[in-house]
Amino acid sequence: MPKLHVVTDSGSDLTSRVLRKLAIHVVPLTVQFEEEIFHDGVDISVEQFYERLQSDDVMPSTCQPSPIDFVQVYEKIAEPGDTIISVHLSTKMSGTYQSAVLAGTMVEPDIKVVTVDSKCASIGAGMIAAAAAEAVQKGLGLDEVLDLVGQAVESLHVYFVVDTLEYLQKNGRIGLASALVGTLLNIKPVLTLVDGEVAPFEKIRGKARALKRLHDLAAEMREKHPNRRFRVGLSHSMSPMEAEKLAEALREILPLDGEIMIGPIGPTIGVHTGPGTVAMFAYPVG
Template sequence: MASVAIVTDSTADIPLEMRSALGISMVPLKVLFGEESYLDNITLQPFEFYEKLPKFAGMPTTSQPSPADYLAVFERLVAEGKSVVSIHLSAAMSGTYQSATIAKSMLDDGTDVTVIDSKSASFGYGQLVVTAAEMARDGASPEAIVAEVQRLRNELRLYFVVDTLEYLQKGGRIGKASAVLGALLNIKPILSIDKEGVVFPFDKARGQKRAFARIVEVLSSDIGNRPVNFTIATTPGHTEGAAELTDMLKRALDVRDFKETDIGPVIGAHAGPGTIGLFVFPMESV
């Protein structure tokens, strides 16, 4: 049995079967449709969220777990004799990391719990969590796991192609006039996340296909002949373009493995339906 336990939160967008197989503990954020409150990826699954979204007149909101939520998980795992590595959504986007850090401070001195700011979102850090859990399963030390997570975090290339500007506008990221004009011109924003974990507008293109082509162009120039693994994340019921992007990447890059996952309710509440996330990890060697 692994001596290191891996903890994360629901915005890592790791499929349930993968979390279960690797023994990953997940603390959920909350999604609120007005007065109705749901636990992300527990009482509200991605497909249910995207079915509810167009029927709701307002804008769903989200909230972070409390320190008490994390404390309960940390105490349980420590009582089992585990060291804990806890990896979370970018602190620049949410107080989730801070809640986990506060929970750690409430433990007895000397308790072996490490809390990491992924400086990323969705499966951009979900892959970090999965790798950490695989290393823990294979007997790696907490120090080795933390070092590999930090290395992978620096290697990640991440892009979101947003299908509709409505949610960026409602969330205050763009103005209403820009949203209206962008919709008329079929503008697809390409978002990324910088080294500090802050979302920024990387580029934009007229139409999804041109947005994909721009991403592939940048990756080809940046990565060159290095082999890569990548994951594409889509919103259930709105997967148009994912197969096309996958094919473009396989033709342009030396792809060794790829995965597919869903963009969960919390990320979807801010990015909107039809968003496609791409998470590319160059490998160390051939």
């Protein structure tokens, strides 16, 4: 009987436990420090990455998987007649989606590949992939899975606080938030994503106040979607205590659908955000 499979990339920042539980397959991006190239989550750990990021003089870069990288994974997991749902980083941030689309034209003709632009990154993209995988495990058909995924993509709220805009600026991912560069010392902008592109939301003095603002934004989400429960994810770059403190607050503020998904921001996204970032992702269900 034909099967549905879910694939994502390392920019989704899903933990190994979640990947195993939901049978999600990952195609890694690479991160490059000068002449050294590492596959995210394969031959460099999160801890090793941030240590290098802060100690090396040269800013690292990332590279999307090639179409061949995707083809190898697709043909390894799928049999003729199967369908692969491939969920990836926002097209405004990476060419990974385009590589997956091209790979879909290169696989065996009896294998169907449906690519999904999450319009997000980190655990936000991971939540979309997880929603697809959970629907597959429940036995939903392709059209039902894609309808559910589409709703999640369009209703996902994203807010994040960075310690500095330096990394987003140097790596060309600052997007619409470029207007904030050069603002006053200790201004910690709350950023968001607009159609998958980084954009400014609010300027706040001090990180503690910026993180507290995320509590308020969660309360606004609850008011905007009364009688709805929320899927919530948090990611952080070497700031586990700040993420857990935020999680504790969100458990009181929002009616949750399942556990809050918490995890570190890996090399793929960490190159662009730098250390000290905390991100909140949420969408209503039911």
